[in-house]
Amino acid sequence: MINHRGPEFAAMLARILDGMKPFFGTTRDVAMLTCAGSGGLEAAIVNTLSPGDRVLGVSIGSFGDRFAKIAGIYGADVTKVAVEWGQAADPAAIRDALLANPGYKAVLLTHNETSTGVMNPIGDLAAAIREASPDSLILVDSVSGLGAVPFEMDAWGVDVVVTGSQKAWMAAPGLAMIAASDRGWAATETARMPRFYLDIRTHRESAAAGQTPFTPAIAVVYQVDEGLRLMQAEGRDGIFARHEACAAASRAGLQALGFELFADPRFASKTVTAARLPDGHDWKVFNGAIKSHGVVLAGGQGKLTGKIFRLGHLGSVTVDEILGAIAVLERVSIEQGRRIEAGLAVGAAQAAALAIQTGGASGTGSAGPGATAGTPSEPAAAVPA
Amino acid sequence: MINHRGPEFAAMLARILDGMKPFFGTTRDVAMLTCAGSGGLEAAIVNTLSPGDRVLGVSIGSFGDRFAKIAGIYGADVTKVAVEWGQAADPAAIRDALLANPGYKAVLLTHNETSTGVMNPIGDLAAAIREASPDSLILVDSVSGLGAVPFEMDAWGVDVVVTGSQKAWMAAPGLAMIAASDRGWAATETARMPRFYLDIRTHRESAAAGQTPFTPAIAVVYQVDEGLRLMQAEGRDGIFARHEACAAASRAGLQALGFELFADPRFASKTVTAARLPDGHDWKVFNGAIKSHGVVLAGGQGKLTGKIFRLGHLGSVTVDEILGAIAVLERVSIEQGRRIEAGLAVGAAQAAALAIQTGGASGTGSAGPGATAGTPSEPAAAVPA
Secondary structure, three states, rough: OOOOOHHHHHHHHHHHEEEEHHOOOOOOOEEEOOOOOHHHHHHHHHHOOOOEEEEEEOOOHHHHHHHHHHHHHOEEEEEEEEEEOOOOHHHHHHHHHHHOOOOOEEEEEOOOOOOOOOOOOOOHHHHHHHHHHOOOOEEOOOOOOOOEOOHHHHOOOOOOEEEEEEOOOOOOOEEEEEEEEEEHHHHHOOOOOOOOOOOOHHHHHHHHOOOOOOOOHHHHHHHHHHHHHHHHHHHHHHHHHOOOOHHHHHHHHHHOOOEEEEOHHHHHHHEEEEEEEOOOHHHHHHHHHHHHHHOOOOOHHHHOOOOOHHHHHHHHOHHHHHHHHHHHHHHHHOOOOOOOOOOOHHHHHHHHHHHHHOOOOOOOOOOOOEEEEEEEEOOOOOOOO | OOOOOHHHHHOOOHHHHHHHHHOOOOOOEEEEOOHHHHHHHHHHEEEEEEEEEEEEEEEOOHHHHHHHHHOOOOOOOEEEEOOOOOOOOHHHHHHHHHHHHHOOOOOEOEEEOOOOEEEHHHHHHHHHHHHHHOOOEEEOHHHHHOOOOOHHHHHHHOOOEEEEOOOOOOOOOEEEEEEHHHHHHHHHHOOOOOOOOOOHHHHHHHHOOOOOOOOOOHHHHHHHHHHHHHHHHHOOHHHHHHHHHHHHHHHHHHHHHHOOOOOOOHHHHEEEEEEEEOOOOOOOHHHHHHHHOOOOOOEEEHHHHEEEEEEOOOOOOOHHHHHHHHHHHHHHHHHOOOOOOHHHHHHHHHHEEEEEEEOOOOOOOOOOOOHHOOOOOOOOOOOHH
16 A cells, blocks of 8 residues: 555556546546446536436436436436337437427436447437537446447537446456546536535545545555556557457357347447347356356346346457357357357357458458467457366 | 455455444444445435434544535534544533534544544543433444444444444455444435435345445455454454554654654544644655655644644554654654654653553563564564565
8 A cells, every 4th residue: 555645646646547538538637536336427417417407317228227316316307218228329319309308407328338238329429419409418427338449528529427447447346437528527516416525526626636535445546557557558449449359259159159139239339248048048057057167247137137148348358268258158058958069159259359350250260269369459368267 | 356246245245244343343234335434424424314404513633524514515504513633522511512402413423533643532422422412313433443442332322333444454445334223224214315326225235135236346345354354363352452552652652752742642542643743843854754764654634734743553553563663763853863862762662562562561661572573462564664
């Protein structure tokens, strides 16, 4: 531990808050809070809104539901747009909702909906909102998206964006980062929802003096500092291509194993892939076998419990690791009596990744692991063990 | 990292929440939140109070001011009792304040006021409050006290107690633990201050299922688990005696160096010792020299900036480390031209610690370091380097 009121911490904090800006796509100030991503969502709301404000909560899954719920708890007048799970929000539908009922103070959007494996087209949605309701604040939950895929907060006219340390930043959980536009920062001065610990104004003031207002999760700050250094070394294009390749490999591999993908393919997440569990497929038995091989899958949340499973490919995850995970899924599927040709799914995943990372698919699935392990953007990584 | 929705995490969470209860002095439920201690203070307030509630904020320093400020931000009607810095709160004065003006919904107390090095007599204060105003909730900030000194929440009739991972628990910052009495938990059902992230009801519900409602600071959870294991091995009596001895050694050493102690000696903190900087003593020069020897002191906060400095002895700190720190202070003081006999301060500190840990003072200051390093409660520790 170091003194979080000393010069070493001040230098680290400045590196992080400045270093994250290109990933947010902003030149404006970023605040770092010690809390989970959900604390960051609460910060987005209580710092910009007042009780009674009309808010349009666009939900495409359980995290969208949560974002809207927080606004309601603090007294906002929330209208919810509930999109069918597995689908993204439709810019035209959001525009129509805003035009039909003008005067929304804010629109809440989820960038990457972890519960369904869907990534909303934030740029298109923001353009539709800006056109239909120029004065509405656009608040975006990008906890599990930012850093892994392109995001252009300033260019898109987004006002507040939230992310979390344990996602693209490759660190342990414990920190939420939140950026605001000029309009977003101005809103913090007039917002009347009560706040103290999550007040981003005091975080900005303290950051100007090289500190946080409250004792930060110092160990996690160190990790984010190192994660960001690795990200800067890999470069944004390399990171984005790696996530694209991992997502494509996951989709191709799972489909070759006979699983139906849950998300609309046009909006499939680049950081998590959800697949339906076939009828009669017992999640606990399946997951227990997968876990015995050292691969940790996530089950479905809420109404999707027992109906889908999710394969994460966010942060430090490499194509090699995804190939390893697909191999485990293949093996367990065969062991559990499903008729699957050994190697087919791994080959399909390999080809899909190669198509993105080298610009040309091999199509044969015969390339060895070395084919991806040798690319500069791909650190050598062990298959999960 | 492990899956925080899996069985390994559930076992660790249960170990921590149960293992902390004896240190709180309670058999009631404890909640663990990912936030700084100040987030825990906010949780204590928003979970038990409603806007308009009358609250008596007893402040003996900057953290007491903060506790009262949070209540005000959320709409409580706060009356402040501001005690002179360096002094503890007087039970008779608090009783009189409650009797003169009945109907306070809650009384806010600071156990260990880090800013002044004063420890309030919570048992005596709680008894006075219970006598004068039986229905008032007693909310206690023990962020930097709990675990290091005796605390009997149930026996004293205290309703909510907050602590932080980076203090007695010897872990990195990032987690706040909060315990509530039956009356405290009942208050969470009627409290109308808005809350979501800090709502301890959802934390209790999730804990019953082996989870936290939001992604926790897992790395810090591991550390608290290990810290608690070390504490259980040392035992409460050993821990409390070690903190007593470190505090006594710090006071004796600093006084022998000619520094005047800041806190009323009857209520001097067992976890941090504050001393006045003599007139003309430049804090930056003094602190820079001390830091070059690897000893990190804290300066004064707020109105005490440049007027006091503080020596911490909380958590894993041993008497040996305090003796080493006093030796550095002695050396720097001599180098800076103060007339001090070499060895006198270390000897005085040594004797004070021995008087507590062996029950008899040597009085001569001639005992070697082995005299304390060999006691069972004292792990061998290097002098700060």
